[in-house]
Amino acid sequence: MESEGKIKDNPDPDKDNSQSNKNLVSSDPETISNQGETVQEKPVPEPSDDNSELVNLLLHFWQKIYTNVILRLIIRKILLTILIITLLIFIFSWFIYIIPYLQETGKGNKHQTINKTELKNDPAYKKQMSQLAKDEQKLFRKFVAYTPGQSYLVINTTDNRFSLYRNKKLMREGFCSTGSYTRLTNAEGSRHWIFKTPKGRFWIQEKITSPLWVRPDWSFVEEGLPIPPKNDESRYEYGVLGDYAMSLGDGYLIHGTIYKRFLGMPVTHGCVRLNDDDLEAIYNTLNIGSKVYIF
Numbered sequence: 001m002e003s004e005g006k007i008k009d010n011p012d013p014d015k016d017n018s019q020s021n022k023n024l025v026s027s028d029p030e031t032i033s034n035q036g037e038t039v040q041e042k043p044v045p046e047p048s049d050d051n052s053e054l055v056n057l058l059l060h061f062w063q064k065i066y067t068n069v070i071l072r073l074i075i076r077k078i079l080l081t082i083l084i085i086t087l088l089i090f091i092f093s094w095f096i097y098i099i100p101y102l103q104e105t106g107k108g109n110k111h112q113t114i115n116k117t118e119l120k121n122d123p124a125y126k127k128q129m130s131q132l133a134k135d136e137q138k139l140f141r142k143f144v145a146y147t148p149g150q151s152y153l154v155i156n157t158t159d160n161r162f163s164l165y166r167n168k169k170l171m172r173e174g175f176c177s178t179g180s181y182t183r184l185t186n187a188e189g190s191r192h193w194i195f196k197t198p199k200g201r202f203w204i205q206e207k208i209t210s211p212l213w214v215r216p217d218w219s220f221v222e223e224g225l226p227i228p229p230k231n232d233e234s235r236y237e238y239g240v241l242g243d244y245a246m247s248l249g250d251g252y253l254i255h256g257t258i259y260k261r262f263l264g265m266p267v268t269h270g271c272v273r274l275n276d277d278d279l280e281a282i283y284n285t286l287n288i289g290s291k292v293y294i295f
């Protein structure tokens with residue numbers, strides 16, 4: 001009798017081989033065993049001749065993404081970043097726009113009933129309305145004083161626009177150019193210029209046809225040239241100020257320009273530049289002594 005501790009020979013070696021082959025098959029990466037249940041992963045769709053070119057292109061692109069782990073991680077990070085940015089924008093909009101809007105809407109829903117008869121009989125209300133009427137009369141008198149019956153010109157340096165009035169009626173309006181508010185300093189640092197158009201109430205002091213431009217010192221400094229003597233020929237230039245010019249005093253002129261493409265922009269050294277047609281109309285409308293309001 002053989003001892004029980006000995007290992008018996010397997011009479012059917014093909015049976016064990018079959019069993020081991022089954023185990024190998026079950027360990028295939030496309031098959032996952034879980035408590036006796038087998039779940040297979042869905043294969044990635046392959047492009048087919050039956051599909052359209054666009055569908056095949058999308059399937060090929062999806063296959064590239066699905067099989068490339070690094071690309072999947074990159075796309076996941078991009079989507080996560082977009083989600084975070086969208087969330088931050090929403091939070092920012094909530095505090096900046098939505099909450100104030102809701103607060104204003106809540107205030108607008110609060111109606112307060114006021115008795116007009118009681119309000120008109122209120123002494124404080126009567127006093128306030130009387131003061132407002134006086135202020136309105138003062139402003140109207142100022143408006144009449146600042147808008148004479150004769151022709152006058154209004155220059156808006158913010159929008160770089162002009163308005164020409166006659167008998168308090170608008171006759172013409174358009175674009176102009178005013179001071180650039182830039183600062184210029186000479187090489188030695190001893191002289192400075194700020195190119196701005198003065199604001200206030202002015203009047204036409206002189207009317208000039210075919211004006212001659214006498215170049216000031218800053219025009220040479222701006223070009224990096226040495227400053228010539230006062231009566232040097234290089235200071236005189238014809239044709240750069242247009243056909244007409246009107247003096248406001250202190251060297252400030254209303255004149256034409258050869259740089260018409262810059263009209264409507266603050267690019268001048270303090271003067272007011274106009275288009276040729278506008279300049280001629282204003283020149284023929286305004287007289288010496290006519291008011292010019294610059295604001």
